[in-house]
Amino acid sequence: MPLVSTKEMFKKAYEGGYAIGAFNVNNMEIIQGITEAAKEVNAPLILQVSAGARKYANHTYLMKLIEAAIIETDLPIAVHLDHGDSFELCKSCIDGGFTSVMIDASHLPFEENIKLTKQVVDYAHPRGVAVEAELGRLAGVEDDVKVAAEDAIYTDPKEVEEFVERTGVDSLAIAIGTSHGAYKFKGEAKLRFDILEEVQRRLPGFPIVLHGASSVIPEYVETINKFGGQMPGAKGVPEDMLRKAASMAVCKINIDSDLRLAMTATIRKVFAENPAEFDPRKYLGPAREEIKKLVKHKLINVLGCAGKA
Ligand code: G3H
Ligand code: 13P
Ligand code: ZN
Numbered sequence: 001m002p003l004v005s006t007k008e009m010f011k012k013a014y015e016g017g018y019a020i021g022a023f024n025v026n027n028m029e030i031i032q033g034i035t036e037a038a039k040e041v042n043a044p045l046i047l048q049v050s051a052g053a054r055k056y057a058n059h060t061y062l063m064k065l066i067e068a069a070i071i072e073t074d075l076p077i078a079v080h081l082d083h084g085d086s087f088e089l090c091k092s093c094i095d096g097g098f099t100s101v102m103i104d105a106s107h108l109p110f111e112e113n114i115k116l117t118k119q120v121v122d123y124a125h126p127r128g129v130a131v132e133a134e135l136g137r138l139a140g141v142e143d144d145v146k147v148a149a150e151d152a153i154y155t156d157p158k159e160v161e162e163f164v165e166r167t168g169v170d171s172l173a174i175a176i177g178t179s180h181g182a183y184k185f186k187g188e189a190k191l192r193f194d195i196l197e198e199v200q201r202r203l204p205g206f207p208i209v210l211h212g213a214s215s216v217i218p219e220y221v222e223t224i225n226k227f228g229g230q231m232p233g234a235k236g237v238p239e240d241m242l243r244k245a246a247s248m249a250v251c252k253i254n255i256d257s258d259l260r261l262a263m264t265a266t267i268r269k270v271f272a273e274n275p276a277e278f279d280p281r282k283y284l285g286p287a288r289e290e291i292k293k294l295v296k297h298k299l300i301n302v303l304g305c306a307g308k309a
Contacts, residue, residue, distance in 0.1 A: 010170075018305045021298055025053065031062075032292075037292045043307070085104060087120055091123055117133040138211055155175045171207040177191045184216060208251065223269055229268060
């Protein structure tokens with residue numbers, strides 16, 4: 001099966017009241033853990049690559065690893081650029097075989113966001129590539145850029161119809177209170193489902209994307225801290241909120257931090273239990289297994305997309 005676009009995936013997800021997991025990938029073990037999990041539960045997948053991941057692992061290596069995963073799994077998999085910050089980066093990913101790109105101009109004024117997003121759409125659509133854009137601004141850390149909670153801006157539902165109409169974009173990321181990274185909520189988690197509802201009312205049938213959707217699984221943070229880590233107590237997005245979003249217009253749920261936590265907790269545990277270990281397979285192997293376990297749980301219990309490939 002060749003790489004697929006997100007268009008058909010989102011249509012089915014919207015109609016079926018579930019969401020597709022968009023997992024960030026940076027190396028072979030992460031790609032294997034995610035795709036093996038999806039194969040076992042027969043789920044469609046979006047593998048997303050940030051500018052940082054592309055710089056770290058190299059575009060060609062990542063594409064070839066993903067091609068290998070498709071051969072091994074025969075699943076519908078889309079490759080997506082996460083948080084593209086320029087036309088040139090989006091173009092490079094489109095020319096290099098990605099089936100979907102995000103142009104994240106959410107930090108720009110409305111008119112400039114429209115202009116840059118439309119420029120990417122005009123290049124992507126004739127080449128069969130889908131485009132995600134963002135309105136509103138999430139707090140947290142992306143590619144080492146930190147957005148303070150007070151600088152985060154909820155999406156204004158009054159802007160979404162004009163934005164979608166004028167850009168021709170295929171999906172829209174909105175800010176409803178999630179944030180990137182492992183430190184999301186100080187107190188009780190709060191998501192503005194009223195904003196999501198209003199966006200859905202104004203854009204019926206249109207796929208919405210939720211960034212910053214890791215649950216920051218407490219067991220991983222505990223394990224990391226038990227074995228020498230110093231992560232402050234952190235709260236992520238509760239799973240029931242993600243399930244609710246998935247049953248609404250949210251068709252794509254982005255997860256990166258939970259993968260990082262799973263991997264780091266596992267590797268710390270291996271070294272704590274066997275300080276003499278120096279064979280990378282002995283710590284990367286268990287990390288890959290833990291990612292697989294985590295992703296299976298997300299696909300079945302959180303996203304609801306198991307069996308939908
Ligand atoms: O939203 C950002 C993702 O977690 C990717 O992070 O830019 O450090 O690869 P990264
Ligand atoms: P998390 O940091 O919550 O995993 O969010 C990932 C994300 O939104 C990638 O674009
Ligand atoms: Zn994101």
